[in-house]
Amino acid sequence: MTKISYRSVLLFALVFVVTVTMPSFSPADTLTLNDGQVIKGTFKGMEGSKYSFEAFGNTMEFEVNQVRSIQIGDQAPAAPAAQPPQASQGMGPVTVPGGTGLLVKMDTHIETGKTKKGDPFIATVEKAVTIGQRTVFPKGAKAYGKVVESVAARRVAGRAKLIIQLTEVDTGGGTVSINTESLHFEGSGQGTLGKVAVGAGIGALADNKKGAQTGAGIGAAIAVLTPGKQIAVSRGTLMEFRILAPVEVQ
Numbered sequence: 001m002t003k004i005s006y007r008s009v010l011l012f013a014l015v016f017v018v019t020v021t022m023p024s025f026s027p028a029d030t031l032t033l034n035d036g037q038v039i040k041g042t043f044k045g046m047e048g049s050k051y052s053f054e055a056f057g058n059t060m061e062f063e064v065n066q067v068r069s070i071q072i073g074d075q076a077p078a079a080p081a082a083q084p085p086q087a088s089q090g091m092g093p094v095t096v097p098g099g100t101g102l103l104v105k106m107d108t109h110i111e112t113g114k115t116k117k118g119d120p121f122i123a124t125v126e127k128a129v130t131i132g133q134r135t136v137f138p139k140g141a142k143a144y145g146k147v148v149e150s151v152a153a154r155r156v157a158g159r160a161k162l163i164i165q166l167t168e169v170d171t172g173g174g175t176v177s178i179n180t181e182s183l184h185f186e187g188s189g190q191g192t193l194g195k196v197a198v199g200a201g202i203g204a205l206a207d208n209k210k211g212a213q214t215g216a217g218i219g220a221a222i223a224v225l226t227p228g229k230q231i232a233v234s235r236g237t238l239m240e241f242r243i244l245a246p247v248e249v250q
Contacts, residue, residue: 030071111232113152141170153229160187180241
């Protein structure tokens with residue numbers, strides 16, 4: 001008869017408990033292809049007409065029309081435009097001047113304490129941008145951005161801070177890189193939200209009749225403080241980003 005030592009029994013029990021109770025970790029983002037294939041990993045952004053996605057230790061690229069949806073973290077999946085709205089065709093390249101406003105609706109929820117510096121986000125163009133007779137950024141096209149800074153509020157001291165900007169926008173025939181003014185948000189210790197350098201002209205784009213006066217009201221509501229005094233920008237929120245440098249669109 002084989003003798004089983006007390007030490008062996010304890011070792012087996014320890015291994016069993018650790019194995020059963022150990023939480024399973026999964027990558028934060030989920031990419032679903034049109035053929036039903038689901039890939040877990042990290043969404044890196046968009047390059048040209050392709051999505052960049054890191055999984056299995058490699059960076060993979062997928063054409064826009066291959067992707068059914070992208071889920072950032074535990075948010076509801078955002079469906080990319082498989083067939084983006086088409087921009088008006090012109091005879092040659094068109095330059096979007098610096099200072100042009102781009103009104104978008106957020107597809108991604110951003111919140112200090114959960115969102116990290118460098119995280120990408122997706123938005124949808126809410127109001128088409130037209131230069132002359134040509135629509136360069138159609139309504140419904142996808143825009144892509146990044147979190148420049150995300151500082152969580154702390155219990156003892158320290159206010160939440162959030163800075164975001166757009167980096168690319170779909171023209172209907174591909175994406176172009178853009179350099180936009182960053183939107184800054186900073187929480188206060190009194191449970192209210194102070195905003196710094198938020199586009200004051202958002203009202204002029206959202207409502208041509210009331211203009212920038214409306215913009216002040218919209219600007220105050222585009223970000224809120226959570227009960228934990230974190231800054232949150234929810235999906236569906238209207239945001240205006242101002243393009244700083246001229247952009248050439250083919």
